[in-house]
Amino acid sequence: MICWPVPAIPEMGERQPGFLAPNLSPVGLRLVPQELAKGVYALMANQLPKDNNGLIVGEKAALVVDAGITPGVGRHLQEVVRQITDVPVRYLANTTFHGDHTFGNIAFPDDVAIVSSRLNKASMTDLETEKEYRGESMYGDPGMEEVTHWREPDIVFDRFCEIDLGGRVVHLWHFGTGNGSGDTIVHVPDAKVAWAGNFLRHAGMPPMLLVGDPVGYTRSLRAMKATIELDQFVPGHGPLSEAEPSVSWMLAYLEEMVATVDQRRRQGVGLDEMLREHHALRNPLTLPPEIPGAERFPALMQSLHQLNVLLTYRYLDTTAP
Numbered sequence: 001m002i003c004w005p006v007p008a009i010p011e012m013g014e015r016q017p018g019f020l021a022p023n024l025s026p027v028g029l030r031l032v033p034q035e036l037a038k039g040v041y042a043l044m045a046n047q048l049p050k051d052n053n054g055l056i057v058g059e060k061a062a063l064v065v066d067a068g069i070t071p072g073v074g075r076h077l078q079e080v081v082r083q084i085t086d087v088p089v090r091y092l093a094n095t096t097f098h099g100d101h102t103f104g105n106i107a108f109p110d111d112v113a114i115v116s117s118r119l120n121k122a123s124m125t126d127l128e129t130e131k132e133y134r135g136e137s138m139y140g141d142p143g144m145e146e147v148t149h150w151r152e153p154d155i156v157f158d159r160f161c162e163i164d165l166g167g168r169v170v171h172l173w174h175f176g177t178g179n180g181s182g183d184t185i186v187h188v189p190d191a192k193v194a195w196a197g198n199f200l201r202h203a204g205m206p207p208m209l210l211v212g213d214p215v216g217y218t219r220s221l222r223a224m225k226a227t228i229e230l231d232q233f234v235p236g237h238g239p240l241s242e243a244e245p246s247v248s249w250m251l252a253y254l255e256e257m258v259a260t261v262d263q264r265r266r267q268g269v270g271l272d273e274m275l276r277e278h279h280a281l282r283n284p285l286t287l288p289p290e291i292p293g294a295e296r297f298p299a300l301m302q303s304l305h306q307l308n309v310l311l312t313y314r315y316l317d318t319t320a321p
Contacts, residue, residue, distance in 0.1 A: 008122040008123040008182060009177065010123075012209075014310065014314070019307060021137045022137050024049070025137070025141040028046075031046075031053055040054075040191045043077065043080060044239075044240070048239070049238055049293065050237070052195075052237065054234055057084070060166030060167075062081070062090065063090070063170055064077065064108075065095065066094060069099060070143035071106050071146045072143055072146065073104050074103075074108060077104065091115055091163055092108055092112050093115050093195075094114060094153060095196070095197025095236060096180050096182065097116075100137065101236065105151035115163070116182070117182040117183070119180075121182075124152045159173065168188070169189065171186075171188075173224070175220040177211055177216035177219075178199040180198065185228070187228050189228070192230055193231070194228065195234045195236075199221075199236075201237065202240075202246055203246045205285050206301060207254075207304075212315040213315055214315065217254055218251055221254075231243055233246070257309070258312060260279075261309060261313055262320065265320070271310065275309060285297075285301070
């Protein structure tokens, strides 16, 4: 018997006219620690929707979650960690292959083992294309010029990986296709906390269907819900969230997206007309005006919603009878 590896699905690069890229520039970024349980820290970006990170501390070793969009962010992240603990960082988990989570990998010492899913590593092959995709979110900041190579994971897994930090166990899971083909969940089972990367967001924040498969996404979300105990999670972007309302919102959003776009296609509505209809995002997350980035947030959420309409339409074009 010959077993072929499952290929990584490339990101769909098409964007609708007027697409508003999220501002992920490191300018003004500061990571603010929030202790969620003893030794478990969310490192939250002070400006939305820039990347959040994490720190999990055991008796013998510490694990950092995601590395930032530039080596400079990776260095800032390590400075924040040193202010929290003197336990050595031995592991760095990448929740996704996207450059805003992985370009900072090269700022970490060689003795830090990078861990992620096999499909995330398989997606880290074309540095220049990835820099082009993520570059639209830099808004002119030149920090990516320092990214001369893409440091890939040292340890990979297919579905599940367990790491013992000494008195604390961390589980890494891959449940299937989501925002990317290799999305990785970093779960602390005794704290019922997880880092979800781009896989799951606060209710009212739509995902980005960058592999164009909303049906597979719902299967992956249901697999996560059925497998791990989760009270709270740290998204890759946006505020901290309780798990149940966010999972329920995301499932309803994806299922309604597929049903609506499919129905309009069957009625003969073309993509351009569908995008012009400007259907508003239901139950969007609203931010208090004093939060940095709040003034741009509604337009960004609507832009992501329209992107999902576009990519769902393309998905149905290739899969519907």
